[in-house]
Amino acid sequence: MANPLLQFNDKGIYCAAGDFYIDPWKPVDFAVITHAHSDHARGGHKHYLSHHLSRGVLKYRLGEIQLETAGYDEAIYRNGVRISFHPAGHIIGSAQVRVEHKGAVWVVSGDYKTEDDGISVPFEPVKCHTFISECTFGMPVYKWKPPQEVHDDINIWWKRNSEEGRATFIAGYSLGKAQRILQHLDQSIGKVFLHGVIANTHEALESDGIRLPPASRLTPDTNREEVRKGIIICPPSAIGSPWMRKVQPFSFGYCSGWMTLRGARRRMAADRGFVLSDHADWSGLIKAIDATQCECVCLTHGYTASFVRYLRERGYNAHEAHTYYGEEDEPAELVHETGQPADIFLTAESGGNNPDRVLKGEDIQAGDQTGRPAL
Ligand SMILES: [Zn+2]
Ligand SMILES: [Zn+2]
Numbered sequence: 001m002a003n004p005l006l007q008f009n010d011k012g013i014y015c016a017a018g019d020f021y022i023d024p025w026k027p028v029d030f031a032v033i034t035h036a037h038s039d040h041a042r043g044g045h046k047h048y049l050s051h052h053l054s055r056g057v058l059k060y061r062l063g064e065i066q067l068e069t070a071g072y073d074e075a076i077y078r079n080g081v082r083i084s085f086h087p088a089g090h091i092i093g094s095a096q097v098r099v100e101h102k103g104a105v106w107v108v109s110g111d112y113k114t115e116d117d118g119i120s121v122p123f124e125p126v127k128c129h130t131f132i133s134e135c136t137f138g139m140p141v142y143k144w145k146p147p148q149e150v151h152d153d154i155n156i157w158w159k160r161n162s163e164e165g166r167a168t169f170i171a172g173y174s175l176g177k178a179q180r181i182l183q184h185l186d187q188s189i190g191k192v193f194l195h196g197v198i199a200n201t202h203e204a205l206e207s208d209g210i211r212l213p214p215a216s217r218l219t220p221d222t223n224r225e226e227v228r229k230g231i232i233i234c235p236p237s238a239i240g241s242p243w244m245r246k247v248q249p250f251s252f253g254y255c256s257g258w259m260t261l262r263g264a265r266r267r268m269a270a271d272r273g274f275v276l277s278d279h280a281d282w283s284g285l286i287k288a289i290d291a292t293q294c295e296c297v298c299l300t301h302g303y304t305a306s307f308v309r310y311l312r313e314r315g316y317n318a319h320e321a322h323t324y325y326g327e328e329d330e331p332a333e334l335v336h337e338t339g340q341p342a343d344i345f346l347t348a349e350s351g352g353n354n355p356d357r358v359l360k361g362e363d364i365q366a367g368d369q370t371g372r373p374a375l
Helices: 052-062 147-163 177-183 196-206 224-229 242-246 262-268 282-292 304-313
Strands: 013-015 020-022 030-032 047-051 067-070 076-078 081-087 095-101 104-108 130-135 167-171 192-194 231-234 250-255 272-274 296-302 317-320
Touching (some): 047 052, 052 067, 052 196, 130 282, 147 167, 147 250, 177 192, 177 196, 177 231, 296 304, 304 317
Parallel strands (some): 020 030, 030 047, 104 130, 130 296, 167 231, 167 250, 192 231, 250 272, 296 317
Antiparallel strands (some): 013 020, 076 081, 081 095, 095 104
């Protein structure tokens, strides 16, 4: 294709006409960010452009960055190239990026899901010529149940634990999954406690005007009896922390699309696996791609090879792209270099950009049969 509007280079998805990148993985001058997960929003760029609702979390995760924000459907121009954000339904503040120049329209999906999670603005298909899509769960085996059924299962499990004197730990990513879990908990069962990093993330979201249901930050002084009747939302990396053993007995549930696979639940040593994902399932991906009415599809992460074959059979001009997306989500402060569980009482002060902690996806995440890290 002559002069494609967007192209993949060694730094990210580049728009030469507008001289900007979308979700770059190496430092650049101007980065348009689809959402604040760590594989899409990295540090070190000179200037950032994101949706308004990513502001607080980006600043919490990346420190003082030079950030400009925009709302959905609002046009921003760079060298005559029109850029706009559109709801991706993935997490609060997540956006697809539409880029238009000289009659050509390209859309970069970032991560997305097609079902309404009750906390983020639902996904809206955007018509385009070329759609650059994720395909994390692009295999027919991934078929999500209606989310309300999963939330009901979580509440039933929590209620039984509480009645039988077991504490309930539920793990999910601190940005996205944690808010979604909280939003749908039946608070008549007991109190909700948050791991420090999730409490910090909620404060960051609330600084952007988001309102979340009540929940208390877990501290060393938290009443242990209340904890035993309550539920503790924690990131996957906190599982197995020494403090957890002190509130024995407990039951531990894990929320992820990868819980579809039996091996993933076993590797996470979870008592319960809840199939709850912030990504589109197989049919969600197909519906989303069809709705763009695009001619050309480029797949960035997930089961790209088999999905490309499938799309070609259906008449699309489809390609795979090599990117560094897919190892979301936790900020580096959550994972010790040793792979040991993070301190469950991590506070804003004790976290931060501690250099002896690095993100080691394979230590905290289960995997599928391809060895791809779980989300
Ligand atoms: Zn994401
Ligand atoms: Zn991603």
